[in-house]
Amino acid sequence: MNLKEDGGKVRRRGAALEQAILDAAWEVLAEQGYPGFTYEAVAARAGTSRPVLYRRWPQHEDLLLATVRRFRRSQPIEVPDTGSLREDAIGFLRNADVGRARMLTLLSVQITDYFREIGMSLGELRDTLRPGDQPPPFDTILARAVERGELAGPPRSPRVVSLPFDLYRHEVFMSMKPVPDQVIREIVDELWLPLLGVR
Known part of the structure; x- marks a missing residue:
């Protein structure tokens, strides 16, 4: 469910937030490669915070695999x-x-x-x-x-x-x-x- 934050912005939650983060993560990976694939870069691109990412993917490897898996599943052959x-x-x-x-x-x-x-x-x-x-x-x-x-x-x-x-x-x-x-x-x-x- 989406809730309104102060200033009228939409707070993304659940699957919508996760999808937005992984889409942003793929963009970071494609543009900057693995060296630039950091929690900071992904959080900034997704418009969220590092703690939000850490709660879902405690290890850097977890975030990378989730990112590649999401892109792979979004492009079925x-x-x-x-x-x-x-x-x-x-x-x-x-x-x-x-x-x-x-x-x-x-x-x-x-x-x-x-x-x-x-x-x-x-x-x-x-x-x-x-x-x-x-x-x-x-x-x-x-x-x-x-x-x-x-x-x-x-x-x-x-x-x-x-x-x-x-x-x-x-x-x-x-x-x-x-x-x-x-x-x-x-x-x-x-x-x-x-x-x-x-x-």
């Missing part, structure tokens, strides 16, 4: 269901290019010091942020293909299943920009589908 394994895979990588390229670039450049400081790898961060009730997207894409009879269903290595997104992420990290559509198609057509035994 749609998993297409086109009726074609190839089109689903290409469509998902295209959607990722629209929704995640900027985030992946930021994570690789702006918070390298964070990984160094706490000894967490990017893979461990991904596992921390991934919702526990959602299967990885390419698991879903393959399961649908098996249900349609488009693909046989023997067990596959998790490394093979996740290969398209792993290669996509590598391209983003190496180029620091969105991945060209030609490269997305090459990842699927020349590498992944042959590994799955699909022509």
Whole structure:
């Protein structure tokens, strides 16, 4: 519930306040990187005080993870269901290019010091942020293909299943920009589908 403060200003509470703080925190992180990601900077950008932040996120790491998690959840990647394994895979990588390229670039450049400081790898961060009730997207894409009879269903290595997104992420990290559509198609057509035994 929002309450009026003196002077007619709106006092934000609960979810509204938390959302405003995390939005401000993402802006600070994107602009200043991990070295500038301080309680003081976030509080100033959000128009609140440091004690308000400390009560919600007692550790600096807590605030950083909450910030990245909020941005990630606000930019969901749609998993297409086109009726074609190839089109689903290409469509998902295209959607990722629209929704995640900027985030992946930021994570690789702006918070390298964070990984160094706490000894967490990017893979461990991904596992921390991934919702526990959602299967990885390419698991879903393959399961649908098996249900349609488009693909046989023997067990596959998790490394093979996740290969398209792993290669996509590598391209983003190496180029620091969105991945060209030609490269997305090459990842699927020349590498992944042959590994799955699909022509």
